[in-house]
Amino acid sequence: MNSKSTSSLSSNGSGSSKEGTPVRYNDVSTLVSRDIKLDYGNVLLVPGKMTSVTSRKLVNLICRMDFERTDDSYYEGIPIMAANMDGVGSFDMADALISHRIFTCLAKMHSEENLVKFFSGDSQRRNYCAVTVGLRHQDREKFRHVHERSGPIKFACLDVANGHTQRFVSFLKDFRSEFPDVVIIAGNVVTPEQTEILAKAGADLVKVGIGGGSVCETRIKTGVGYPQFSAVLECGQAAREAGARIVADGGCTCPGDVAKALAAGSSFVMLGGMFAGHEEGGGRIITRRFNTGEINGDGKPILKESRFVEFYGMSSQIANDKHFDGLQPWKTSEGREVLLPFKPSINETVQDLLGGLRSTCTYLGAENLVDLPQQARFVQCHDTHNRVFEDSPISDHSISSMLI
DSSP states (O other): OOTTOSOOBOTTSOEEOTTSOEEOOOOHHHHSOOSOOOOGGGEEEOOOSSOOOOOGGGOBOOEEEEOTTSTTOEEEEEEEEEOSSTTTSOHHHHHHHHTTTEEEEOOTTOOHHHHHHHHTTOHHHHHHEEEEEOSSHHHHHHHHHHHHHSSOOOEEEEEOSOTTSHHHHHHHHHHHHHOTTSEEEEEEEOSHHHHHHHHHHTOSEEEEOSSOSTTBOHHHHHOOOOOHHHHHHHHHHHHHHTTOEEEEESOOOSHHHHHHHHHTTOSEEEESGGGTTBGGGOOOEEEEEEEEEEEOTTSOEEEEEEEEEEEEOTTSHHHHHHHSSSOOTTOOOOBOEEEEEOBSOHHHHHHHHHHHHHHHHHHHTOSBGGGHHHHOOEEEOSOOSOOTTTTOSSOHHHHHHHTO
């Protein structure tokens, strides 16, 4: 062994670090789970047999959910949530989605005054919006003041990147004790054991997902995570057994993924990237000019002007600079910063999403979306769709974009 080695192993598999702290190792026979874990891209839903739903327009997407821990509290709407992110969880986005009966977790950084103004005298906003609360004392104080000043807030989203800590569980218990009538969304976690812990600590809805978001780099920077489809299956069962529900957060790239999450037992699906880039999100709009590579009749290059929207993860460098006085020395950025093509209205995206869900229900024979899990069967696969034209430089979409 190299004489410069900083630790020496004892016969029981432990040793000492350079500073003298004991180094301990797990038994290798239990270190790696041999069970195959799956993402949405590893499964497909199987059509039902002789289904009776004859048209997508007959499918009912409205679900009613009662919450066992909060008397007389329920949700009645489409089980989709806009994420509490900059560029998604805005007041304008919430109002636009309310018209479709879709829920919004408001971004954490809205001021107390703006939240009071938003909620005061508006029952619809109370029924379809959650105030996001972090672990900081000032976040909890802000919620308390909004709750008192605007009238009772129905939903709170207790939001941390790592819901597996003792600190978060204690915070959840204290929050439940102080606000017994508030429906609590809490997370994020990815194991059934921690899902059960949060449910028993007072969560009505446990948010499930670590590292699967479109602008999240947690899995890259930390090596931590869990394949999202398997997390939804396992955590959903644990939550139901504990009298709670789950929100599948992260990993969805298309309407089909949303359908898979709901069919796998998630009560809600939270969307960030799929709802980003729209005018209602309030993100910074950036205009760029491009050479299309084509020429006009005079032989001059044709230029195209396109608009983009800035979108970033809430643990990214830009989010830390904007909200937390910069990235602290002991931290690293765990989020991406991207530019998304600007989309004028959320309504077309919602139509595409809900149309996909209705079609899923017709294939599986579920007249009501709430019946989808009972009708669902999945098949494991290596690929889910034909990609032959995905990277084609000329497609219907690109042609229509050129003609704008």
